[in-house]
Amino acid sequence: MRGVAFAFFASGSVAVLAGMVWGIQMSVTHDHGLAAAHAHLNLVGWVTLGLFGLYYAQTPAAAQSRLAWVHLVLAIGGVVLMVPGIVLAIRGGNPALAALGSMLTLASMAVFLATVLRHGLGRAP
Numbered sequence: 001m002r003g004v005a006f007a008f009f010a011s012g013s014v015a016v017l018a019g020m021v022w023g024i025q026m027s028v029t030h031d032h033g034l035a036a037a038h039a040h041l042n043l044v045g046w047v048t049l050g051l052f053g054l055y056y057a058q059t060p061a062a063a064q065s066r067l068a069w070v071h072l073v074l075a076i077g078g079v080v081l082m083v084p085g086i087v088l089a090i091r092g093g094n095p096a097l098a099a100l101g102s103m104l105t106l107a108s109m110a111v112f113l114a115t116v117l118r119h120g121l122g123r124a125p
């Protein structure tokens with residue numbers, strides 16, 4: 001079975017593919033109004049999820065824990081809510097969705113810190 005590291009890399013790749021298409025669309029239309037949302041999709045969706053995936057690929061004990069899947073759901077949920085939330089906020093709408101996504105993203109990082117402190121980095125000796 002493909003594990004949590006695979007799931008982080010796969011979802012991060014989906015995010016950056018969407019982010020790149022969005023970046024090309026911004027370039028072509030000369031409309032950079034949503035650049036902040038594009039940046040968050042790429043940085044939180046690709047860079048952050050990718051770093052999490054790298055960690056789990058290197059640390060099997062962490063990858064085998066149930067908390068790793070909770071971490072995945074929080075991290076993906078954060079991106080999925082935060083990016084459209086930023087779009088809404090930039091367009092003058094309610095910032096609540098961006099705030100909720102930010103909270104999930106913050107929670108995912110807290111779970112990651114707890115995981116790193118518990119399992120360390122790399123294979124157990």
Ligand code: HEM
Pocket residue numbers: 016019020021022023024025026027032035036038039042043046047
């Ligand atoms: C095909 C790939 C990409 C294209 C065509 C693209 C295009 C753009 C464009 C047109 C802007 C607006 C620039 C401006 O208003 O000054 C922008 C901003 C930005 N992009 Fe991308 N981008 C791409 C990929 C990425 C990736 C992979 C990342 C991060 C990992 C990234 C991070 C950023 C950041 C941080 C900003 C600045 C946002 C801001 O100033 O609010 N981009 N990009």
